[in-house]
Amino acid sequence: MSFSIASLLSQHRSDKFDLHDRYLNAQMVRVLKTIGYDRNYQRAVGQYLYDEHGNEYLDLLSGFGVYAFGRNHPTMISALKEVLTLEMPDLVQLDASILSGLLAQEILTTTPDNLSRVFFCNSGTEAVEASIKFARYATKRNRIICCDHAYHGLTMGALSLNGEQIFRDGFGPLLLDCGSVPFNDLAALEKALCNKDVAAFIVEPVQGKGVNIPDDNYLPEVERLCKQYGTLFVADEIQTGIGRTGKFWAIEHWQVKPDMICMAKALSGGFVPVGAVAMTQKIMDSVFNRMDRAVVHGSTFSKNNMAMAAGLASLEIIKTQKLVENSARIGSEIVNRLNVVKGQFEFFKEARGKGSMIAVEFKSPSSLSLKAAWMMLETANKGLFCQMITIPLFKEHRILTQVAGHGMNVVKLLPPLILQQRDLDHIIAAFNKTIADTHQIPGSIWELGKNLATHALKAKAG
Template sequence: MSFSIAELFSQNFDRKFDLHEQYLNHQMVRVLRTIGFDRNYKKAIGQYLYDQDNNEYLDLLSGFGVFAIGRNHPTVISALQETLTLELPNLVQMDVSLLSGLLAKEILATTPENLDKMFFCNSGTEAVEAAIKFARYTTKRSGIVYCDHGFHGLTMGSLSMNGEEIFREGFGPLLPDCISIPFNDLSALEQALSSKQIAAFIVEPIQGKGVNLPDDDYLSGVESLCRKYGTLFVADEIQCGIGRTGKFWAIDHWNVKPDMILMAKALSGGFIPVGGVAMTTKIMESVFNRMDRAVVHGSTFSKNNMAMAAGLATLEVLRNENLIENSAKIGTDIISTLNNSANQYEFLKEARGKGLMIAIEFQSPKSLSLKAAWAMLEAANKGLFCQMITIPLFKEHRILSQVAGHGMNVVKLLPPLNLTEKDRNWIINSLDKTIADTHQVTGSIWTLGKNLAGHALKNRK
């Protein structure tokens, strides 16, 4: 009998959670079961997931931004199938590959004109690690500056610049000479850079944890200060790049020219992991400055044909289907519609973002009964209110979303860029109903809230 993934999937479809309980991270299974997200999905197409009963779910997480063009896009599948059947030479290590050269050319055509070299790797965190090494070697400095609440990955170098303590706790000692400053604070940045010991300032143009937007003059100020003090300006676009914000790169909203752009996630098309660093010729030629240094940094599977084909096909889909323009249009509409209804709901503070990178922030209300209910949740676990949004959105409206970060009263939407008007209405109507329900303190949604608070207090003990 021939080996069949389809048969394996069919025979073991109901064992997914049991297998993870026994062989993988059982705490993740506990989380999913506690919040009621333990579904058995059997199919995924575009922006939709389907469970064993063929119920359709709208995926507003897109694999944390990986599926920007939607799941199982036929153009990418076709490119990968074709690549598999061509019998191409792949990973010939004493050689250079054609497809990586073509993908590099395509990507660099989208970047500011000062960036003209590419380095490929397997993931976002690998791109960050490469940036740290390249910056230190180019500048002959050791310091790295990053922002509070930033997220750059979970390997040791990128973890050393992680602005959320929950990810860092217990994994030290981390890299020395990594300095945290507040986001959106040019004075703090100048103070950090003035030592002239800082190799790079690595920053997300829009922070993923919380979807925090920069002031209009922030990134241009960053560029100027980095030039003044000889520090490399590194834009981490791993989540916010490649069309996510309604422009190809988030930096395009502010017309700045970093020394490096870090990318991953969406570039993969959702199939083959791929990451990259776009950089200046000066950086590339500083690191790889002699023939005996041609291999001083790399990765075994980087530039593999499948990853490069997936990247090329993904860029083709973005262009042909006008997904970046759609991201700007649908995202702006969702944000403005939610903000127009903010005065109806005491809990709703604001919606913000660019394109389809959206935050919905909640706040303490003014009414005494609502304020007391809010305080009960906050006392149990800061940010717990948002679970009263995401859980009903999933259970009652079949929308998959997430809390934007630990201890935040922010719900984050990071959907595929191919949302339709139907999807837009689905999102707005479901949010409207869910937020309205939270204002009924005697309703069933607050029974959920009390149960969540009880679980939080129990876990704290």
């Protein structure tokens, strides 16, 4: 009998949670079952997931931004099938592969004109690790500066630049000489750079945790300060890049030219992991400066043909379907239509974003009964109110969203850049209904809130 994935899936479709509970992360299974996200998805097309009963779910996370053009895009599938049937040589380590050269060429047509070289790797965190090493070697400095609440990955070097303490707790001491400054604070940045001992300042143009958008002068001044003090300016565009913010690169909103751009996620199309760092000629030449140093940094699978073909197909889809423009249009409509209710609901603060990277933020209300309910949740676990938004959105409206970060009352949307009008109407109606329900005390949504608070307090006590 020949090996068959279809046969395995048919035999084990109902076993996935048991398998994860036995052999993988059992705590994640507990989380999914506790909040009611334990669905058996059977297939995925574009922006939609379908469970075993045929129910359709609108995925507004797109694999944390990986599926910019949705799942199982036919152009991507066709490109990968071609690679599998062409019998191409792959990972010939003493060789230069054609597809990696073509993908590097395509990437550099999209970046600022000061960037002319590309290094490939397997993921966003590997791209950050590469940028750290290249910056330290190119500048002969050790120190790296990031921003508070930043997220740059979870490997040890990238973790040193992670501004979310929950990801760092218990994994120290971390290895790098790093420091952090508040996002959007130029005075703090200059103070950190003025000793001229910082190799690189790495920053997300729009912070993923909370979807924090800088002032208009922030990134241009970052570029100026980095040049003034001899520090490399590294833009982490792993989530913000490739159309997400309504520009191909988020840095285009502020017309800046970093020394390096880290990228991944949407570049892969979701099929084969691929990451990259675009950089100046000077940085590349400083690291790989002699023939005997041609292999001082690399990654075994980084330029494999499937990954490179996925990258080429992704860029083609983004371009031919005009998804950068679509991202700007989609995001603008969602933000504007959500903000129509500002002032009508006490819990609702604002919707904001750049393109299709969107935050929906909530706040403490003014009326006594609502404030008491809010404080009950905040006392149990700061930021818990947003679970009262995301869980009903999922259970009642079949919309998948997430809380934007630990300890914050922000719901984050990273929708595929292919949403249709019916999707946008569904999003607005679902949010408006869910937000309205939170203002009904007592009500079923506050029964959920009490249960969440009880679980949170038990977890603290344990």
